[in-house]
Amino acid sequence: MEHLIKVTDLCKVYNPGENEVRALDHINLKIDRGEFVAIIGQSGSGKSTFMNMLGCLDTPTSGTYFLNGTDVSTMTDNELSAVRNREIGFIFQGFNLIANLTAEENVELPLIYRGIDKKTRRQLAREALEMVGLSHRMNHKPSEMSGGQQQRVAIARAIAAKPPVILADEPTGNLDSASSKEILSILKDLHKGGRTVILITHDDGIAARAKRVVRIMDGKIESDVINPAFDSMEEEHEKGSIEK
Ligand SMILES: Nc1ncnc2c1ncn2[C@@H]1O[C@H](COP(=O)(O)OP(=O)(O)OP(=O)(O)O)[C@@H](O)[C@H]1O
Ligand SMILES: [Mg+2]
Numbered sequence: 007m008e009h010l011i012k013v014t015d016l017c018k019v020y021n022p023g024e025n026e027v028r029a030l031d032h033i034n035l036k037i038d039r040g041e042f043v044a045i046i047g048q049s050g051s052g053k054s055t056f057m058n059m060l061g062c063l064d065t066p067t068s069g070t071y072f073l074n075g076t077d078v079s080t081m082t083d084n085e086l087s088a089v090r091n092r093e094i095g096f097i098f099q100g101f102n103l104i105a106n107l108t109a110e111e112n113v114e115l116p117l118i119y120r121g122i123d124k125k126t127r128r129q130l131a132r133e134a135l136e137m138v139g140l141s142h143r144m145n146h147k148p149s150e151m152s153g154g155q156q157q158r159v160a161i162a163r164a165i166a167a168k169p170p171v172i173l174a175d176e177p178t179g180n181l182d183s184a185s186s187k188e189i190l191s192i193l194k195d196l197h198k199g200g201r202t203v204i205l206i207t208h209d210d211g212i213a214a215r216a217k218r219v220v221r222i223m224d225g226k227i228e229s230d231v232i233n234p235a236f237d238s239m240e241e242e243h244e245k246g247s248i249e250k
Contacts, residue, residue: 008075010170010202011037011060016069016079018055018225029055030066031225037204039170042197042236044205044216052225053206054175060204061094061173062086074170091120095164095172099179101156103148103163109135110144113163120167134162138192154185161192165201172196175206190215 018030029052037043047053058064059071062078065086071079078089103112113131122130135144138158148156157177164172174193178186190212197203197217205216213219217236221228 009036009072010039010041010074011035012070012072013059014070014072016059016071017067018052018059018064019067022067029225030059032069033222033225033227035220035227035230037202039202040197040200042194042203042205042217044207044213044219045222046207046210046213046219047222047228048208051222053208053222055225056222057173057175057206060171061096062090091116093169093171095167095169097157097160097164097172097174097177099176101148101153101160101180103156103159105148108145108147109140109151109159109162112148112159113166116163117167122167130166130168131162134166135159137165137195138162139188152185153181154188157181157185157189158192161189165196170202172201172203173206174204176208177205178207178209178212186212 013033013035016030016033017028020027020029033056045053045056059066062073065081066079069079070077073089073093076089078086081089104115107115110131113134114127117127117130132141132144135141138161140155140158140162143151143155148159151159172193177193178189181189193203193205194215205212207213214233214235216233218230218232220230
């Protein structure tokens with residue numbers, strides 16, 4: 007079967023000309039369905055630029071990006087937004103929840119854009135909130151929840167429609183270490199459930215929770231390794247449980 011993600015010679019140049027910044031410089035990367043990959047790099051290395059490409063939020067200057075067999079590198083904005091809706095669940099550092107909606111309503115919102123009927127929406131939202139251990143907080147608004155709980159709502163929102171790809175940009179950046187652990191544990195569960203999880207971070211400790219670690223520097227891939235410690239962390243993960 008073809009790769010889920012296949013990026014070939016991808017370049018992104020900001021401000022072409024005198025002040026140009028080569029934010030991505032001939033990136034080649036393949037990711038298969040069901041992988042759990044961390045993309046790590048220092049500030050300015052090109053992580054967010056790459057995330058924008060992988061998430062179909064922006065198009066490259068040159069090179070190609072095949073997502074699920076379709077070349078998305080030359081699509082129009084409208085076409086890209088349709089692909090995003092269908093294929094990708096986003097998780098951001100700032101949870102980006104809507105303040106006056108409950109947890110359940112926040113999770114349901116993107117399902118409305120997908121044209122899913124009310125009854126199915128409700129069911130998908132409840133399933134997703136249950137998966138992140140928040141069944142008992144469905145009717146709470148973001149201000150009534152902890153940071154870790156808010157991020158779990160954001161994860162539920164990202165996964166409710168069951169998109170094949172979960173793209174998380176510094177998802178634990180605003181969280182304390184206990185909440186970060188919970189979030190990483192949920193990402194791992196998603197991976198075990200067959201989703202493809204791509205985790206973007208500048209933190210080695212967080213990248214070490216993924217099965218494969220791709221390091222970028224100055225817009226280039228510096229290394230791409232399978233994490234030898236991943237399977238031994240399995241046991242520890244089994245023992246841990248999400249705080250309700
Ligand atoms: N819109 C833009 N216009 C010009 N240059 C940009 C733009 N966005 C990013 N850059 C430059 O491209 C390079 C990569 O930026 P990017 O935001 O992808 O880095 P990052 O790895 O996400 O960093 P951080 O960890 O600080 O978020 C940087 O040198 C940055 O200054
Ligand atoms: Mg960034």
